[in-house]
Amino acid sequence: MKRKRTSSSTPSHSYKPFSADSISHLLDFCTENGVRIDPGLEIRYSIPEGADDGRPIAVFLREGGEDIPVDTNVVYIPKRAVLSMKSTGLEELQLPSGYEPVPFGVGAQLALALALYLEVVKGPGSRWHAYIQSLPENVVDLPVFWSTEAGDKDDLTRREDAKKACSWLRGTEVEQNNTIGLLKTIDAYYEEVVIPVFNLNVHHLSKASPSLKDFYRAYSLVSSRAFIVDAYHGLSMVPVADAFNHTTDNHVQLEASTPSSMLEILTSTENDRNADTDNDELYYTMTTTSYIPSTTTEVFNTYGAHLSNAQLMAQYGFILDVNEADWVGWDASEIVGEDEYDKVMQIWRLCTAGLLEDAHGDSEVFYMPLNSGGAPDSRRVFSVNSDGRISVQLWCLLAISWVTETQGTLVDEDVVSLVMELLKNTSSDNSSEDTQASRRSIMERAAKLCEDRLGMIGVDGVNAGAELDEVPASMWRTRIAILQVMAEQAMLRSCIEECIYIQMDDC
Structure with missing residues (x-):
């Protein structure tokens, strides 16, 4: 789950939805796919004292590093590295009659969740296998799934907590953002689209059987981590970009970049930042929006400067202590x-x-x-x-x-x-x-x-x-x-x- 952790809203629970090797898997994917991270940054586990909120991966300034000026590209991600409906070839599969992926809203989230789920099923055969292994292993703990058995059925404390939380959300903006209607929409999509896709494309999926809980996981990952990157790919999973936590006073943001600006990166940085690249390819960059002093610890992105706490809770599973956008x-x-x-x-x-x-x-x-x-x-x-x-x-x-x-x-x-x-x-x-x-x-x-x-x-x-x-x-x-x-x-x-x-x- 992506969040800015704060004292009053930090979740604390016992299971770890990320694997112990999440970072190594992510870095392996970066090496294999030309994703470049500024040497002044590092990805590491971040667990506040006394809490394990299920979001241990974050991006930090490397200890002893230098200040980073505004408008600096600190991460660049080749276009081929993003996971989208286009890049996975979802639209090339045999789809149920009358179904066409929707490029916006919940329809886009569902379609991307299907694309991600199909890559999960492929296992090592997926181009994104290492990246997928770096993602949370369980369903991300979003309010839409609190009324389901998507979590550990034997975790009675979780079930009691989720049930009580749902009762408190009655009449709130979270309920409006995250109604039973959304869960019914997800379930209907699974029955009407996901299962038929598996049945129609057996030769592509090695006779794998679909699972509702696994699709919940895919949807929860999309809801809590996906970005709209451009008009072509639309809503996409963007490796490394989704490792940054959120705050309204963010340091970086995701931008589209042309080959010429990438040339500037490769010629102005140290040798260990250089790599062979395809000059015909477009990139996405994480670009600094403010000066980052060397005394900074964690580097933050923003998921939207004007998102209310109700929207943050419904989509990402957390709230801020103070949110003027409420x-x-x-x-x-x-x-x-x-x-x-x-x-x-x-x-x-x-x-x-x-x-x-x-x-x-x-x-x-x-x-x-x-x-x-x-x-x-x-x-x-x-x-x-x-x-x-x-x-x-x-x-x-x-x-x-x-x-x-x-x-x-x-x-x-x-x-x-x-x-x-x-x-x-x-x-x-x-x-x-x-x-x-x-x-x-x-x-x-x-x-x-x-x-x-x-x-x-x-x-x-x-x-x-x-x-x-x-x-x-x-x-x-x-x-x-x-x-x-x-x-x-x-x-x-x-x-x-x-x-x-x-x-x-x-x-």
Whole structure:
């Protein structure tokens, strides 16, 4: 599992999902496939004192090494070394009738998981055998598999921990990211695609029999380690790049590189960095995004600067102690009734069409979600952020809903004008009494929305903070689930307080 380890969220469990020879296998693969690592870096096991979190491999500055300047290519990976649907030849196999690999979203993860699984089955016959041997031996411990028997069936502590963690995740953004629906999708893909692929390609797979647990492992590896590298390969497993742990204050990032830039690497570094290369080949590089002083220990990548803890937990199995990218969101259908949904959303699109990302960036009331694109199918569009501020899109939706319910005789254009006028005067001290009353009503709706959500999160009638104090460190799944509940509760309560303050200020 890839993570930035922190004191409150570090898992601790007894089994080691990496083999004792993981690093040697990975370095063997690098030698065989022309993957080059800067001599100033080293890959080694990293297990914090008192914990074995199942992610012992990490990348460090070599002791006694030198500073590394910004914009330095410290790892380069030949394009032929990545494991993708294209490079494995998945699309050349006989596939079930009507099935075509999807290049994006969960479909891409499933297709890459199938490609990886087929390479696992090939054993030493796979070009990626040494790399695969360096990967975790068990299913990566992701929330989607906590309700299954993917782990050790005899590990009663794990089973109790996983069951309890699932109960705490009720109503959270993790549940939204990682619902039972996802597990059903994985299971259906296994039945409808994986098993038929094995049956249709017996001559390629040495009569191997598929296993659901083994496919779970392949999917979990893809979910927790894959990168989108370019338009051709798409989602891919990238050796060495996936050895870097995550933090938001990262040192390196994965980039595509041309042969000319690789020539610069080979001519400007010491002899032991040089190697015969195919000048016609493209490379991917791990490139420094900041100056790395020699006093640095571990070197970090980032899986996304704006990933919330819910997204990190669902996809990678960990959370950060503090994450400013956190948010709690809603689907539009949770806010607007079925009868008026189409009408309200039509007006909402008119209202938000001209909103600029920085229009309310400094507002004490609103925020503009990053990369939301204004699309109403994203929960992040209708959300509360880590500071307890509501998104301007959510405010507009609540305002439209209130206007259409209380002043139903208005035509759409008049509703848009009224809502935009209310938005414009949100922070004005010179608003009319009617405008202030309207704003109070809208903020009442926002507060009620948050209060209702508070009642849906976690375990009914149990105080999350008090429960956390009683949960042992060995039950890390439950601990991070409770921490997520506490974070979402804090955001919602902060928003409620802000709504009450605004209502009082308008009186």
